[in-house]
Amino acid sequence: xxxxxxxxxxxxxxxxxxxxxxxxxxxxxxxxxxxxxxxxxxxxxxxxxxxxxxxxxxxxxxxxxxxxxxxxxxxxxxxxxxxxxxxxxxxxxxxxxxxxxxxxxxxxxxxxxxxxxxxxxxxxxxxxxxxxxxxxxxxxxxxxxxxxxxxxxxxxxxxxxxxxxxxxxxxxxxxxxxxxxxxxxxxxxxxxxxxxxxxxxxxxxxxxxxxxxxxxxxxxxxxxxxxxxxxxxxxxxxxxxxxxxxxxxxxxxxxxxxxxxxxxxxxxxxxxxxxxxxxxxxxxxxxxxxxxxx
Amino acid sequence: xxxxxxxxxxxxxxxxxxxxxxxxxxxxxxxxxxxxxxxxxxxxxxxxxxxxxxxxxxxxxxxxxxxxxxxxxxxxxxxxxxxxxxxxxxxxxxxxxxxxxxxxxxxxxxxxxxxxxxxxxxxxxxxxxxxxxxxxxxxxxxxxxxxxxxxxxxxxxxxxxxxxxxxxxxxxxxxxxxxxxxxxxxxxxxxxxxxxxxxxxxxxxxxxxxxxxxxxxxxxxxxxxxxxxxxxxxxxxxxxxxxxxxxxxxxxxxxxxxxxxxxxxxxxxxxxxxxxxxxxxxxxxxxxxxxxxxxxxxxxxxxxxxxxxxxxxxxxxxxxxxxxxxxxxxxxxxxxxxxxxxxx
Numbered sequence: 001x002x003x004x005x006x007x008x009x010x011x012x013x014x015x016x017x018x019x020x021x022x023x024x025x026x027x028x029x030x031x032x033x034x035x036x037x038x039x040x041x042x043x044x045x046x047x048x049x050x051x052x053x054x055x056x057x058x059x060x061x062x063x064x065x066x067x068x069x070x071x072x073x074x075x076x077x078x079x080x081x082x083x084x085x086x087x088x089x090x091x092x093x094x095x096x097x098x099x100x101x102x103x104x105x106x107x108x109x110x111x112x113x114x115x116x117x118x119x120x121x122x123x124x125x126x127x128x129x130x131x132x133x134x135x136x137x138x139x140x141x142x143x144x145x146x147x148x149x150x151x152x153x154x155x156x157x158x159x160x161x162x163x164x165x166x167x168x169x170x171x172x173x174x175x176x177x178x179x180x181x182x183x184x185x186x187x188x189x190x191x192x193x194x195x196x197x198x199x200x201x202x203x204x205x206x207x208x209x210x211x212x213x214x215x216x217x218x219x220x221x222x223x224x225x226x227x228x229x230x231x232x233x234x235x236x237x238x239x240x241x242x243x244x245x246x247x248x249x250x251x252x253x254x255x256x257x258x259x260x261x262x263x264x265x266x267x268x269x270x271x272x273x274x275x276x277x278x279x280x281x282x283x284x285x286x287x288x289x290x291x292x293x294x
Numbered sequence: 295x296x297x298x299x300x301x302x303x304x305x306x307x308x309x310x311x312x313x314x315x316x317x318x319x320x321x322x323x324x325x326x327x328x329x330x331x332x333x334x335x336x337x338x339x340x341x342x343x344x345x346x347x348x349x350x351x352x353x354x355x356x357x358x359x360x361x362x363x364x365x366x367x368x369x370x371x372x373x374x375x376x377x378x379x380x381x382x383x384x385x386x387x388x389x390x391x392x393x394x395x396x397x398x399x400x401x402x403x404x405x406x407x408x409x410x411x412x413x414x415x416x417x418x419x420x421x422x423x424x425x426x427x428x429x430x431x432x433x434x435x436x437x438x439x440x441x442x443x444x445x446x447x448x449x450x451x452x453x454x455x456x457x458x459x460x461x462x463x464x465x466x467x468x469x470x471x472x473x474x475x476x477x478x479x480x481x482x483x484x485x486x487x488x489x490x491x492x493x494x495x496x497x498x499x500x501x502x503x504x505x506x507x508x509x510x511x512x513x514x515x516x517x518x519x520x521x522x523x524x525x526x527x528x529x530x531x532x533x534x535x536x537x538x539x540x541x542x543x544x545x546x547x548x549x550x551x552x553x554x555x556x557x558x559x560x561x562x563x564x565x566x567x568x569x570x571x572x573x574x575x576x577x578x579x580x581x582x583x584x585x586x587x588x589x590x591x592x593x594x595x596x597x598x599x600x601x602x603x604x605x606x607x608x609x610x611x612x613x614x615x616x617x618x619x620x621x622x623x624x625x626x627x628x629x630x631x632x633x634x635x636x637x638x
Contacts (some may be wrong), residue, residue: 034505039434061513086613094618095433096380096577100570101616108609115602226441226562266451271442279427 009138011259017144017213018118018188019251020151024206025228026235026243028199034175035195038098042106044225045113046203047073051216052113054208063239064125071214072204078109079200083193092284104163106221113218113274124211147209155244162240171195215253219241227270234274249272330498333581337494344603347479356595359373361486362548364587365594367571368580369540374569375578376501377533378513379429380437382565383444387538389560390417391545393451393458394557395467399455406469410546414539421538425531441562449561453460463556466549482551489547493540497580500536513578517586541568574615576622585624 025047032040053074057067093101107191127146132139162168174181174191183189206224207216214220231250235242250270257269277285348354366388373379378507382449394413398404404412428439451458468580469476476485498508508529511519520526549555558564567590575586597604 020503033434039437086617090617090620093616094573094577096374096569097616097620098572099380099437100566100573102610103566103570104612104616107605108613111605111607111609113602115606205593222562226445228480230438230442233435237349237434264453265449268446271445275439275442277444278431278435282435 006137007259011255012142013135013138013140014250015252015255017147018210018249018254020147021206021210021247022250023244024151024154024202024209025224026231027154027240028202028206028246029229029232030238030240030243031171031195031199031202033232035171035251036192038102039095039229040082040196040199041099041102041225041229042082042109043199043203043212043228044221044223045106045109046079046200046206046221047210047224047228048113048216048218048221049078049109050204050207051124051211051257052117052122052207052218053204053218054098054211055124055216056117058124060083063250064127068152068208073210075204076197076200079196079203080193082200083196087196088189088192102208106225108219110221119218122211123215124208126212141213143209143212147213150205150209156200158240165250167194171184189203198199204263205275223267230270230274233284234277236284239284239286242284298311302470303636306499321556330541334491334495334498337491337584341491345483348479348483351479354483356591357477358482358486358551360591361490362484362544362551363571363591364584365486365490365493365544366541366568366622367549367575367583367587368490368497369537371566371572371575371577371580371583372497372500372509372533373537374416374572375576376506376513377530378516379530379534380433380569381484381534381537382562382569383440383442383447384435384537384541384568385561385562385564386444386563387417387421387448388545388548388568389451389555389557390420390447390543392466392555392559393545393550394542395546395549396464397457399467400465406467406546406550407471413546414542418535421535422531425534429527429530429534432439441565444560444565445562448557448562451560456559461557463554463558466553466555469550469555471518476550482547486547486551489543494580496582499532499632501580505532509533510578511572528605538628570612573622576610576624579622581592582622582624586622589623 002133025043028043029040032038032043050071052069053071054064057070058064082102082105087098090098090101103156126141126143128142130141132141132147160168162172170181171191171194172188173184173186174188181191207221212225227250228247231246232243233246234250235244235246237292253273254266254270258266261269267283281287344357348357366384368383370381373381391410391413394416395406395409398409398412399406424443428436428443431439436616452461454460476482479587501509508519508524508526511522511524512526512529516526545559548559571586572583573586574590575584576582591610597607600607615623621629
């Protein structure tokens with residue numbers, strides 16, 4: 001393999017790895033947005049909680065699989081509580097008001113985590129060792145394979161859930177027309193609750209998967225949350241396929257941009273590309289063209 | 295700071311609108327109690343009386359910061375509250391103003407009083423260029439785009455260390471006027487107060503002008519406004535540029551007042567803080583914006599006693615106020631007062 005090609009492959013691997021994480025976060029945004037038209041700016045905190053709680057349980061001597069299950073369950077409880085206590089009472093509020101509520105929730109959760117679990121950086125152990133694998137001349141960490149595998153599995157499961165189960169179809173129906181969904185007997189408030197729970201699950205899984213690579217910290221959710229939001233917007237808000245493609249694209253742009261153009265501007269590049277896309281496609285890549293009823 | 299009470303707005307809103315609708319002349323009492331005249335008078339009185347209550351530098355520091363934030367928030371309120379366009383990136387414009395003052399004075403030896411308008415001009419131009427493509431977007435897409443602009447500004451400021459000092463920030467010299475250095479709380483109190491009064495006066499007049507009515511039409515129903523012949527894009531761009539310029543001016547003032555700037559000024563959190571101030575006080579209420587700026591500048595100071603619990607409490611307060619008062623403090627409280635009066 002010629003060296004430039006190997007280098008390219010290397011960037012490709014790392015781009016797809018972080019892209020898969022962004023995709024999971026973006027799916028969380030899309031899920032909640034579809035069910036409730038709320039953009040949940042506390043989504044990044046779900047990611048943070050996943051990693052931090054897993055670390056906390058591990059440090060108590062609990063086995064990794066059990067610690068992961070515990071962290072996912074706890075994050076889901078937080079997600080459900082957020083919907084019940086903060087989103088549901090403010091259902092009819094303005095978009096801006098709801099944004100501020102979720103941002104307030106994010107600040108609260110960050111504060112809570114820093115008080116209870118501390119402000120230190122923690123690394124989780126990789127799921128199956130740190131021996132890099134060689135692939136077409138480039139190297140890839142086993143953890144990256146875990147990330148790609150789990151993400152792919154989740155995407156397949158979600159696809160099945162939304163297309164072949166009654167509950168999944170109920171969520172889809174609610175996202176299309178809340179009133180009509182209620183009229184055919186769908187328990188809309190349960191659907192809202194469910195969407196927050198699922199979204200918290202996706203966030204927590206993303207946070208646990210990435211923690212062995214980038215380490216975890218009480219503020220790790222801020223940037224991951226914003227990137228996930230960016231990916232969801234890039235793909236077209238509320239579109240599942242869009243969220244996945246948006247996430248992968250974002251990861252690739254960052255890694256190729258950092259590799260070939262400037263690593264200083266890695267974080268900025270993603271946002272420049274998104275601004276560029278929005279200027280020409282105001283509803284993202286796969287977004288429905290909005291028609292407004294006057 | 296509870297003294298900044300929009301008495302005119304809350305007490306006599308109805309009579310004022312009635313008289314205007316019927317085309318009759320408002321009585322002097324009504325004029326005195328209207329938001330424009332009465333509110334302005336209240337603000338002037340508060341500004342005149344406040345220094346009597348301030349005893350130390352720390353208090354001056356807090357009050358000057360309230361004033362600086364209020365200038366940004368009054369502008370942002372025009373954009374969010376009246377034109378109905380969200381921006382999650384105004385801290386970027388604030389920081390650009392601050393860094394324009396810092397860089398032009400230290401690296402190019404310009405006078406501070408010249409750097410401020412130059413910075414504002416630059417920010418105005420930048421805002422004008424990006425306004426058209428950005429304001430075509432709506433809702434969350436607009437939120438994303440403005441957020442992106444703010445983050446890009448933040449990252450550029452952090453990375454270009456040769457010019458900006460990077461993440462460590464840079465020093466800003468005091469402005470010198472006729473051999474007299476503008477330094478310390480009391481001096482800056484009056485400078486910021488003057489700019490704030492100007493900003494409020496500008497905002498109130500804009501709202502009452504034909505442009506202001508066009509803006510409110512925009513917020514209510516953008517398409518309907520367009521059909522009725524309002525050039526919606528033009529007004530949106532105008533308000534976007536105006537609010538960016540006001541943020542830039544406030545940023546320049548903040549830079550010279552604190553004599554130091556850091557990239558933090560352009561952070562996402564800072565942008566959110568400005569938006570929260572607008573919504574907290576009450577959207578589409580200029581004096582609500584003042585109350586929001588005052589409350590949210592004071593809050594972290596008061597919470598500092600709680601040390602590590604500070605952020606938890608701040609987050610909780612943000613959530614609780616927004617859940618129970620989704621319209622903001624001023625409209626909710628004045629609504630309560632009006633209902634109580636109607637009952638008695």
